[in-house]
Amino acid sequence: MQNLLETPAGPITRRPPEVVMKLARLGALHQSRLSFMRQLLRRLKREQWQFLRPVWAIDDQGVGRAVYTARGPQRSYSLVAFSHDLDPALRSDRVIATAWDATFAVYDGVPDEAELDRLEANVPKQEAGRVSPHELSLARANRSVRLFEHVVQALSQGHQPDIERIEEVGYLMRTTAVYGSGKFGAADREDIRSRPELSGPFQVEMLAVFLIRAFTLDLVEHLARARAPHTAVALQPEIRRRFGVGNSTGLGLAPFLINHPVLLNNWILARETALQRVRTVRHPSATEQAVFCDFVQRAHRDAQQWRSDHEAQAPRIERLQRDFVSLQQRIDEGALSREHPWDALYRWAEDTLSLEGQEQLVSLLLEPYGDLVDALGDTMSADEQDAFMIQGAMRLGALRQILETHYRWVSDIDFSDKRNQALFWYVSEEKLEPRVGQRFVEPGQELEQPLAVARDIHRLQQALGSCSDEQRVAHFLLDHPEHRHAVRRVQRAVHHPYAEIQDNLIGQDMLPVDLLRCKLAFFGATRFDPRSDRWVRINMYKNAPMPVELQDSLADDWSYPHTSDKENRCEDVA
Amino acid sequence: MKMSLNEIGGLAKKAARGAGLPWGLSEEAADATRWLSAHGFDGPATLASELRHNDRVAYSELAPRLDAGPWRAADRAMCPLIAGATLADHAYLLAEGNDIVLGRVSYPALLVPFASRAAHALGVTLQMSWPACQLYFSPEGGMFQDEGANPGTEEADGVTCTRIEALPPGIASCRPVADPDVATPTLTFLNALAARTCVPTSDTSRLRGAGAGLSDND
Numbered sequence: 001m002q003n004l005l006e007t008p009a010g011p012i013t014r015r016p017p018e019v020v021m022k023l024a025r026l027g028a029l030h031q032s033r034l035s036f037m038r039q040l041l042r043r044l045k046r047e048q049w050q051f052l053r054p055v056w057a058i059d060d061q062g063v064g065r066a067v068y069t070a071r072g073p074q075r076s077y078s079l080v081a082f083s084h085d086l087d088p089a090l091r092s093d094r095v096i097a098t099a100w101d102a103t104f105a106v107y108d109g110v111p112d113e114a115e116l117d118r119l120e121a122n123v124p125k126q127e128a129g130r131v132s133p134h135e136l137s138l139a140r141a142n143r144s145v146r147l148f149e150h151v152v153q154a155l156s157q158g159h160q161p162d163i164e165r166i167e168e169v170g171y172l173m174r175t176t177a178v179y180g181s182g183k184f185g186a187a188d189r190e191d192i193r194s195r196p197e198l199s200g201p202f203q204v205e206m207l208a209v210f211l212i213r214a215f216t217l218d219l220v221e222h223l224a225r226a227r228a229p230h231t232a233v234a235l236q237p238e239i240r241r242r243f244g245v246g247n248s249t250g251l252g253l254a255p256f257l258i259n260h261p262v263l264l265n266n267w268i269l270a271r272e273t274a275l276q277r278v279r280t281v282r283h284p285s286a287t288e289q290a291v292f293c294d295f296v297q298r299a300h301r302d303a304q305q306w307r308s309d310h311e312a313q314a315p316r317i318e319r320l321q322r323d324f325v326s327l328q329q330r331i332d333e334g335a336l337s338r339e340h341p342w343d344a345l346y347r348w349a350e351d352t353l354s355l356e357g358q359e360q361l362v363s364l365l366l367e368p369y370g371d372l373v374d375a376l377g378d379t380m381s382a383d384e385q386d387a388f389m390i391q392g393a394m395r396l397g398a399l400r401q402i403l404e405t406h407y408r409w410v411s412d413i414d415f416s417d418k419r420n421q422a423l424f425w426y427v428s429e430e431k432l433e434p435r436v437g438q439r440f441v442e443p444g445q446e447l448e449q450p451l452a453v454a455r456d457i458h459r460l461q462q463a464l465g466s467c468s469d470e471q472r473v474a475h476f477l478l479d480h481p482e483h484r485h486a487v488r489r490v491q492r493a494v495h496h497p498y499a500e501i502q503d504n505l506i507g508q509d510m511l512p513v514d515l516l517r518c519k520l521a522f523f524g525a526t527r528f529d530p531r532s533d534r535w536v537r538i539n540m541y542k543n544a545p546m547p548v549e550l551q552d553s554l555a556d557d558w559s560y561p562h563t564s565d566k567e568n569r570c571e572d573v574a
Numbered sequence: 575m576k577m578s579l580n581e582i583g584g585l586a587k588k589a590a591r592g593a594g595l596p597w598g599l600s601e602e603a604a605d606a607t608r609w610l611s612a613h614g615f616d617g618p619a620t621l622a623s624e625l626r627h628n629d630r631v632a633y634s635e636l637a638p639r640l641d642a643g644p645w646r647a648a649d650r651a652m653c654p655l656i657a658g659a660t661l662a663d664h665a666y667l668l669a670e671g672n673d674i675v676l677g678r679v680s681y682p683a684l685l686v687p688f689a690s691r692a693a694h695a696l697g698v699t700l701q702m703s704w705p706a707c708q709l710y711f712s713p714e715g716g717m718f719q720d721e722g723a724n725p726g727t728e729e730a731d732g733v734t735c736t737r738i739e740a741l742p743p744g745i746a747s748c749r750p751v752a753d754p755d756v757a758t759p760t761l762t763f764l765n766a767l768a769a770r771t772c773v774p775t776s777d778t779s780r781l782r783g784a785g786a787g788l789s790d791n792d
Contacts, residue, residue: 096780132576133753182580190579251783388605389695392663428783430775435783437773444773450597474663477598478640481633481656484598 004379005273008280012343014272016497018409021268023503026257027514028316028355029521031559032363033370034270037524037541038556039377040206043197044547045555047073051211051547053218054110058083060226062219065120068211069110070547072197077136077204078107079211080116082124083219091142093176093248095433098128102173102215106137106208108187126177126184127431133187136204137180141173141212144246148172148220151235155224158231166242167305170527170539172216174246178205193381201263201380202523209540213245214547237549241558244542247525250535251434254515255425258451261492261499263382267522268498270376271362277372278365279343289336291368296331298560299364300324302526310530312511316356323357370556387492387499390484392474396467399490403461406493409502410457422508425449436512436534450485452506460486526559577618577756583608585761586621588768593625595655596633602659602688609687611754613717620726622760624681625767628653638676640664644732646677651729654679658688661735665692668700668737676733682707683725689735690715701738704730710741717748 007014019025031038055067068079086101103124111119115134122129126140147161147169154161180202182188192198217240224232257264284292303324306317327349335345342365349361366373403410413420424439426447439445450456460483467476473491477484492499504510512534520528525538543561545553577585583604590603603621610617628636628650636653638645638660645657657679667674679685682704693700694715702709707725710718718741719725773779 130575133578182578185576185578185581188578188580385605388601389691390659390663393666426773426783427771428775428779429769429772430780432772433783435773435779437779437783442778443776444779447771447773472666474660474666475640477663478637478660481599481637482596484596484659485601486598488598488601 004375005269007273007276010280012276012279012340014269014276017406017500018502020272021498021500021502023501023505023510023514025355025359026501026518027511028359029518030356030360030363031521031524031526032271032274033366033373033556034267034274034377034380035522035524036200036202036380037206037210037544038559039200039374040203040210041544041550041555042374043200044070044072045550047197048551049073049547051214051550053214054078055116056218056222058219058222060223061085062223062226065116066215066218067111067116068214068547070207070211075108075195075197076110077207078110079208079215080105080107080111080119080123081212081215082120084124086142088145091145093142093174093250095177095250095252096431097176100124100126100140100176101143102141102212102219104137104139104141104208104212104215105131105135106139106204106211108134108136108192130185132185133191135186136192136198137178137208138184138186139175139178139205139208139212141175141216141245142248143173144169144171151220152223152227155221155235156228156232158228158233160233160236160239163239163242166239168307169246170242170542171244171246172220173212174248174537175209175212176248177252178208178247180205199381200377201267206523209245209247210544210547213243213541213544216245217243217546237546240546241543241549244526244539244544247520247538247540248531248535249516249520249538251436251512253519254512254534255434255449255451256519257501257515258453258505260382260384261489262384262387262496263380264501265496265499266380266382270380272498274366274369274373274376275346275362278369279340279346281342281369281372282339284336284341284368288368289341292336292364293331295364295367295560296324296327298562299360300328302560303360306527308529310532312533313528313530316354319354320356320360323353323360326352327357327361387496388488390473390477390488391491392472392477394473394491395469396464396471396473396476397469399473399487400464400469402490402494403457406497406500407457407490410454410461413454413458413504413507415455415458419508420504421452421455421506423506423510425451425506439506453486453489453500454504455506456483456486457490459483460490524559575756575758575761577754579608579612579754582611582618582754582756585764585768586618588771589621589625589764590655590767592767592770593628594630594633599655599659603655605691606655606658606684606687609690610683613748615683615686615725616756616760617754618756618764619760620681620683622763623728624654624684626763627680629767644675644677651678651680651731652676654681654684658685661685662688662692662695665696668692668735669696669698671737674735676730676735678729678731679733680729682727682730682733685733686717686725690717696737698737699740700735702733702735704733710738710745712741718745719748721746 050071052069058064063085066081070077082103090099105123151161349358424445513530527539529537544558586607587600587604590600607617607621637656689702690711693711697713700711707723708720
């Protein structure tokens with residue numbers, strides 16, 4: 001692993017954690033070459049995966065089941081889809097929902113009838129059912145009320161749906177949860193991660209969504225045909241690709257980054273390593289420059305189509321659009337005609353652009369450099385067990401050193417100010433839905449989840465107060481078991497510099513959407529549309545090739561639409 | 575009910591917290607329970623027995639005192655999760671060639687994962703024994719046991735942990751086992767403890783806590 005993260009020697013270093021690990025910056029991340037969706041599609045194409053649909057048993061009301069199989073060089077995986085007739089009054093994206101428009105499982109192999117029947121008895125119940133280690137993922141999705149009917153109607157009448165309306169929403173269905181890793185009886189990650197195709201992060205979940213996308217498109221075409229068999233048409237391929245899969249994410253996902261610090265560290269470290277390598281490039285080739293410029297234009301155009309009504313996000317998008325104008329101007333003025341142009345451009349951006357703009361630029365800088373960047377994808381998994389064990393032999397003097405080096409940011413927070421402890425994270429009795437409450441207003445803070453990292457580190461520092469430097473951590477923890485959780489985090493920081501979000505997660509102004517966006521950007525999501533400070537809608541795979549198109553398309557050139565609306569073609573692009 | 579290791583760990587953590595252990599020790603409980611299940615033991619049942627036995631008992635009554643002689647709690651048998659975590663924290667003593675001796679500890683099977691982690695972290699071979707039970711741990715963290723060794727007792731008095739040079743020849747290894755099955759009474763009890771970590775719902779909580787109102791229809 002150490003070799004894979006090698007960087008060139010010299011004055012250009014990785015950005016330090018105190019710059020990168022601020023919640024506001026993490027909340028401004030964009031998808032990149034390292035995103036998990038893109039890692040997946042590169043692999044599916046490289047290994048020439050085949051895609052079949054062995055079962056399509058959906059009636060004219062859109063109710064029934066379907067199976068989509070992805071066949072790889074060694075193994076097959078099947079998305080099993082159940083399509084339901086959902087009472088609109090029950091449609092909800094909340095964890096507390098009990099029924100959905102469609103429910104899914106990813107089956108390890110190709111299921112027979114008996115397996116399909118077993119799944120049919122359980123999958124539609126989601127958390128209330130059980131799946132087995134033959135299932136790798138469990139998911140569900142709801143229709144876009146705005147767009148689904150419009151598309152069915154248009155197709156049934158023989159014409160393509162309205163592009164404006166498609167772009168406004170971007171998807172036909174929206175997943176509201178995609179579970180993996182042993183949830184509800186599904187296979188543990190340990191059982192599958194030695195398989196090369198699943199060793200990367202969230203590959204099962206990304207594959208599930210990729211196939212769900214195909215299902216949603218097949219479903220609208222099917223319903224259009226059912227409605228008007230003589231006039232219905234299929235979607236044109238170029239229009240078909242405009243649909244992604246939406247996703248509605250709330251607080252359920254927010255604690256993830258805090259509870260998986262080694263994983264977070266590895267994701268950020270990979271990205272920062274990639275950025276450093278690119279910044280070190282002295283003389284980009286003409287091709288590399290051209291690829292970069294092309295992506296700048298395409299991303300700019302995409303940003304112009306990015307919509308959010310959210311009061312905080314809308315101005316950020318506007319600012320990003322202005323940042324693009326500045327960036328384009330900078331390029332036009334000759335920013336690339338010098339040594340180390342990427343480094344210069346980045347440093348200019350740091351002084352000039354918004355956080356959205358800076359992180360957008362970081363992602364764009366990686367685009368021409370698959371050869372420098374893509375292999376870093378192999379470093380983005382983690383075994384949290386690696387850094388779990390407390391080092392009891394460590395003396396408190398050394399612990400204090402770590403705090404001084406890695407947690408200085410905690411001292412900047414005044415916890416005597418109530419605003420800095422205003423929130424608390426908890427799990428509701430109601431279907432175990434994670435929530436955030438107002439500490440001094442609502443009941444429940446004694447049941448607070450251990451997510452108040454800064455405050456807990458602060459308490460640890462207070463407890464260490466008068467203890468001797470020579471005392472061992474083991475002895476300290478025996479007397480102070482309440483600080484074990486915090487000590488574990490502190491000791492972990494030594495070898496995982498990007499493990500900790502360096503912000504107060506219980507402060508009044510903390511925005512959970514920043515946590516959500518960070519993780520979702522690593523997934524490869526785009527079109528972030530916060531619905532509140534703790535709920536966000538995104539799009540996945542928008543403009544990507546369909547599974548059956550992978551062989552004849554560029555697998556990794558879809559994140560931003562082409563400026564001339566050209567079809568994807570097989571070219572030798574970096 | 576068949577449960578994944580991930581589910582077992584998640585439930586164990588919440589149940590331990592519900593029974594009164596601080597979060598850091600609840601994490602250890604999760605890791606230990608998972609380990610037991612992954613190695614063919616009934617982790618959840620063992621944890622349930624221990625938590626039932628020591629439900630909401632104060633830490634000070636369950637934690638070892640490290641004065642002279644074997645580690646002991648004041649009056650009760652030590653909690654194996656607390657003793658195990660303390661053992662792992664003090665594993666450097668074993669590396670230095672000292673023995674660690676524990677007095678009375680309940681459900682000593684829960685000590686086993688800590689010994690395994692310690693052996694692996696130090697890269698040494700460890701022996702852990704109590705009356706009628708000898709267990710060995712390789713530097714890879716693998717567990718080996720004497721024929722007829724039964725770690726599943728309710729209490730042990732006198733647990734000795736020693737660094738040894740090598741595993742005894744011909745010793746049987748404990749192979750990891752998949753697909754843990756958890757009995758309903760165990761599940762019910764652990765879920766009841768875990769439920770204590772949840773905040774009862776209210777209208778305010780439902781409307782404001784998750785941030786999407788009641789509908790996210792688009």
